[in-house]
Amino acid sequence: MPKLFNLIILFTIGSISISHAQFGNFSHEVGIIAGPVAFQSDYGERNDFKTNSGNTGFGIGLIHYLNFSYKADCSCYTPETYFNDHFKLRTELSFNKTKLNHFGQYVTPEKVANSLFAKQLKAMDGSTSVTNIGMQLEFHPWSIREFTATTGGYAPFISLGGQFSFYTPTAKSSLGPLGTPATTPQKYLDPSEGEKFGFTNKSGTVFSIVSSVGTRYKLTPLSDLILDLRVQYYFSNWVDGLNPNPEIYKENRANDWNLWLNFGYIYYL
Numbered sequence: 001m002p003k004l005f006n007l008i009i010l011f012t013i014g015s016i017s018i019s020h021a022q023f024g025n026f027s028h029e030v031g032i033i034a035g036p037v038a039f040q041s042d043y044g045e046r047n048d049f050k051t052n053s054g055n056t057g058f059g060i061g062l063i064h065y066l067n068f069s070y071k072a073d074c075s076c077y078t079p080e081t082y083f084n085d086h087f088k089l090r091t092e093l094s095f096n097k098t099k100l101n102h103f104g105q106y107v108t109p110e111k112v113a114n115s116l117f118a119k120q121l122k123a124m125d126g127s128t129s130v131t132n133i134g135m136q137l138e139f140h141p142w143s144i145r146e147f148t149a150t151t152g153g154y155a156p157f158i159s160l161g162g163q164f165s166f167y168t169p170t171a172k173s174s175l176g177p178l179g180t181p182a183t184t185p186q187k188y189l190d191p192s193e194g195e196k197f198g199f200t201n202k203s204g205t206v207f208s209i210v211s212s213v214g215t216r217y218k219l220t221p222l223s224d225l226i227l228d229l230r231v232q233y234y235f236s237n238w239v240d241g242l243n244p245n246p247e248i249y250k251e252n253r254a255n256d257w258n259l260w261l262n263f264g265y266i267y268y269l
Contacts, residue, residue, distance in 0.1 A: 029065035029088075033228065033264030034058070037096045040259070041240035042252045043126065045104025054103050059260050061094030061132075067268075069144045085145055088138045090159065096260065097129040100240055120185045124178075126171040128240050132232075134163025136210055147218060155216040155224075163210050165234065168203045169241025187244040187252075193237075198244040206236040216266070224266040233257040 037059045044051030066089040102121045105111075111118035136159040140147070147155040175183040178199060188198040214228035237243040239256040246253035 027067040028269040029067055029224075029266050030269060031063045031065075031224075031226065031264050031266035032061070033063060033094070033226065033262040034060040035260060035262035037098055038259045039098040039100065039128065039240065039256070041100060041128075041256045042237070042242035042244065043100040043124075043240060044102050045106060046251065050103040055098060055100050057096055057098030057127075059094055059096030059262065061092055061262070061264075063264070063266070064091045065089065065138075065266070067144070069148070080145075085143050086140050088140070088144070088157075090136045090138055090161070092132065092134060092136070092163070094132045095130070096132075096258070098127060098258070100126045100128065117185050120173070120175065120183060123174045123183070124171065124185075124188075125173075126169060126241050128167055128169045130165050130167045130239065132163040132165045132208070134161055134208075134210065136161030136212065138212075147216070148221075151218050151221060153218045155218070157212075157214060157216070159210075159212040161210050163208050163232070165206050165208055165239075166203065167206060167239045169239065170201055171199045171241040187249050188242065190245050190248065192243050192245040195243070198249075199242050200238060201241060204236070204238060206234050206239060208232050208234045222268045224268075226262075226264040226266055228260075228262050228264070230260050230262070231257065232260065 035058070037057045038052055039055050039057060040052075041055065043055055068084040068087060068089075102124055107118055107122040112122045138157045138159040140155055140157045142155055144155070147153050171178060173183045178184045178188070179197060181189065184197075184199075190198055192198040210230055210232045212228050212230040214226060214230075217225040217227075219225050234256045237246070237252075237255045242252075244252045
C-alpha cells in the first residue's frame, strides 16, 4: 500500500510538471477537499434510509486545476474564447474509507431472533478503502474571468470525468470466520464471477465515472472556497467486498457507487 501511494504521488507530480510544460501559457490552481461519503453497495437494503445514513465514511483529496482563462507567464488574460472562459481541467488524487453494515427489514430484531439467515446477516460487517486518481472537465456557465475579478462572488459548475481506483475491502462476521454455513448467509457462499465465494478480502483495481455539481466562493483574489457534490460509479461490484452471484440474486446485480459531499480550499498559483 505505501508503494502504491508513492507511485500515485510521483505520477501526480509528474502529471502536473508535464501539464506545466505543455500548457505553460495557462495558470494553475491547487487545493484540498474533504467531506462525508455515502457508499451504495451490497450491504443493507436498497432505498433504505438507515442503509444510506449508516454506511457512510470520510474522504479527503488533493486537486489541481488548469485555468485556461489566465496566462501564468505574463499575468494576463488569454485570448477570449468560450472554452477559455467556461471550462477548467481538474486533476485529483483522493482517498475515502467507509464502514459497512447490513440495515433494513431483513435484520430487524424479530427476524434476527427467529432466522439463522437474519442472524448471520446482522453479524456481518465490513469496510472498504479506495484510492482514486483521475481527471474531470468542469463547465462553468458563468464567466470565469468575471468570477476571478469579483471577491465575494459565486461560480457554479458541473463536471464529468473518469478515475482509476485501487480498493481494499474487508468482510467479516462476529460469529466467526466467513466461508462456513455456520457464519455465512448462503447467498455469500455461492461462487460468483470467478471467485470461490460471493465475498472477498482481496484488493483490486477498477475504473469509474465521476460527475459533480457544485460552486466556488471567491474568498480573496487568490483563493476560493469550494462546495462539491459528486457521484462516482465503479465498473465493478467487488469494491465493497461483496458480490452475490448476479444471475441468482438479482437484487444485488448493480455495481457499487458512492455519493461524496466535499468542502475545500483552492489557491491560485
